[in-house]
Amino acid sequence: MIKVVRGNPTPEELAAALAVVRARAAVLAAAAAGGGGPAAPEGWSDPARIARSVHPRPGPRAWARSAWPV
Structure with missing residues (x-):
């Protein structure tokens, strides 16, 4: 109801x-x-997906991407 x-x-x-x-x-x-x-994890929630397209560059968030697998 x-x-x-x-x-x-x-x-x-x-x-x-x-x-x-x-x-x-x-x-x-x-x-x-x-x-x-x-259930298997969704592809959109995989951190490696982001790391494949974004390489570490100098900047305020570069430290967050430095340890992700490429």
Whole structure:
């Protein structure tokens, strides 16, 4: 059950909110049924992805990239 606590949403706004909740529930249900093991890390969160395209250069953040694998 979804309860509106504040405001007066339009039917379109309620439909959009419900679509988001249902999509999230479907993803969680598919993940639970898909094997239960830990998922592989996403490519976008891999620090090596950034290090491949950005080489250390002098500057205020150069120290942060100095230890990343190339």
